[in-house]
Amino acid sequence: MIKIVLLGAGNVATHLYKVFKEASNIEVVQWYNRNLKAIEMYKNEVDITDDVNALIEADVYIIAISDDAIEALSTSLPFENRLVVHTSGSARLYDIDQKHYRGVFYPLQTFSKDVDLDFTTVPICIETLRKKDFKLLETIGESLGCKTFKVNPKQRPALHLAAVFVNNFTNQIYRIAHEITEKQGAEFDILKPLIAETARKVQEVSPYLAQTGPAKRNDKKTIKRHLKLLDNPHHEDVYNLMTESIKKTHGR
Amino acid sequence: MIKIVLLGAGNVATHLYKVFKEASNIEVVQWYNRNLKAIEMYKNEVDITDDVNALIEADVYIIAISDDAIEALSTSLPFENRLVVHTSGSARLYDIDQKHYRGVFYPLQTFSKDVDLDFTTVPICIETLRKKDFKLLETIGESLGCKTFKVNPKQRPALHLAAVFVNNFTNQIYRIAHEITEKQGAEFDILKPLIAETARKVQEVSPYLAQTGPAKRNDKKTIKRHLKLLDNPHHEDVYNLMTESIKKTHGR
Numbered sequence: 001m002i003k004i005v006l007l008g009a010g011n012v013a014t015h016l017y018k019v020f021k022e023a024s025n026i027e028v029v030q031w032y033n034r035n036l037k038a039i040e041m042y043k044n045e046v047d048i049t050d051d052v053n054a055l056i057e058a059d060v061y062i063i064a065i066s067d068d069a070i071e072a073l074s075t076s077l078p079f080e081n082r083l084v085v086h087t088s089g090s091a092r093l094y095d096i097d098q099k100h101y102r103g104v105f106y107p108l109q110t111f112s113k114d115v116d117l118d119f120t121t122v123p124i125c126i127e128t129l130r131k132k133d134f135k136l137l138e139t140i141g142e143s144l145g146c147k148t149f150k151v152n153p154k155q156r157p158a159l160h161l162a163a164v165f166v167n168n169f170t171n172q173i174y175r176i177a178h179e180i181t182e183k184q185g186a187e188f189d190i191l192k193p194l195i196a197e198t199a200r201k202v203q204e205v206s207p208y209l210a211q212t213g214p215a216k217r218n219d220k221k222t223i224k225r226h227l228k229l230l231d232n233p234h235h236e237d238v239y240n241l242m243t244e245s246i247k248k249t250h251g252r
Numbered sequence: 253m254i255k256i257v258l259l260g261a262g263n264v265a266t267h268l269y270k271v272f273k274e275a276s277n278i279e280v281v282q283w284y285n286r287n288l289k290a291i292e293m294y295k296n297e298v299d300i301t302d303d304v305n306a307l308i309e310a311d312v313y314i315i316a317i318s319d320d321a322i323e324a325l326s327t328s329l330p331f332e333n334r335l336v337v338h339t340s341g342s343a344r345l346y347d348i349d350q351k352h353y354r355g356v357f358y359p360l361q362t363f364s365k366d367v368d369l370d371f372t373t374v375p376i377c378i379e380t381l382r383k384k385d386f387k388l389l390e391t392i393g394e395s396l397g398c399k400t401f402k403v404n405p406k407q408r409p410a411l412h413l414a415a416v417f418v419n420n421f422t423n424q425i426y427r428i429a430h431e432i433t434e435k436q437g438a439e440f441d442i443l444k445p446l447i448a449e450t451a452r453k454v455q456e457v458s459p460y461l462a463q464t465g466p467a468k469r470n471d472k473k474t475i476k477r478h479l480k481l482l483d484n485p486h487h488e489d490v491y492n493l494m495t496e497s498i499k500k501t502h503g504r
Contacts, residue, residue, distance in 0.1 A: 110453070121448070121449070161478050162428075162432040162443055164467075165494075166447050168463065169494040170426075172467075175460055196451050198418060199448050200448070200451075201423075212362060213416055213420035234497065
């Protein structure tokens, strides 16, 4: 049984708690949060605390809090030479106090409190200093049914940055499409199968090969017609930059 | 039985031919292409021709060719007062010669020759001048298991434009993410579940509500760190513009 102490009560911590609870070889022996209210509803199923001095022994302490708070919390932990990891895509491994064995257990996925998620689809990016710690975190990831990936200190921030592109920026592209259809009273729903298919396609072929459309063809007539349709200067900026981007990639 | 003559041999025409063939109440009575070679492989299952003067009678003539060629082909058809439609998202209904009853049967989806597609997920946007013609096209769409939508001359181009955003621009965002991960030797595969989840989320909640991340939170520290990581000025431009776009939408 792998004993885990969880620290934090945000989206990632809450999702982790729920999947840890389901895993047969993992036990969350304690859940810490500086504000007890946020985890009080779980007090009947797990030991909860808001006092770092009351933390009990475990195989790994998983800190799932905001990047800026990791360093201070890890320093405040009243023990040393135990495995302490954070779950951030962008905080450094070295943000964890050096009195601990340090690691990162970064689930690369978007977590919303209200949206259920099949956790087995979540890739876990693991960074450690000791091989032994990597093995333990790998076992935890696999116990959740996840694929695990060994990453280095340059790859994880690159993945986090790329995640902002495919998640936040893509979602904003959807938002602009929503604004464009709404303006003409057309249903955004009509675009949903295309959104799904566009994401599905790159599960199999590279984005480079998957590309189609007027920018790739350098179809000036359609591009001109589109720009004429756009009456929002900001939408126009996005159209122009993304069209240029596609042309650059496809050598137009 | 609804009799259809199909004109053209591109991706859309080929996909349509295949699904029409499967539909129980639809018969493709003839397939025209100006270059017979492209459809010769189907000559044992359907009447093929490269001669507009050899076109036979049908309930509807579906022109699935490039936008620029629609007008000329429709004019060259040696009959009048029959229903002739095109499948384009951006060509005007009036591009079809006025000697015909005119309409548009626009499947809003991305079609690749090599990628199989569940056609029942494809929304069909229909535009006609006569109610009767709308009914017929609606029946055809429903026979394929598709959802059909009545659109007007302003909505269809808006949908086509929005489709360029959610398909081509999103795909280019994926491409940039691929470039960013590749540069550090990180696997693009790690991003695929996030790509899938981002698309899945907006099937249920609006892109506005689905948004998360540093730009929405106006997390200046993370944004600054990301900009420092980006060493490609073009990627930087996209990062800056999309970050501004999210801030605009979420009132930052």
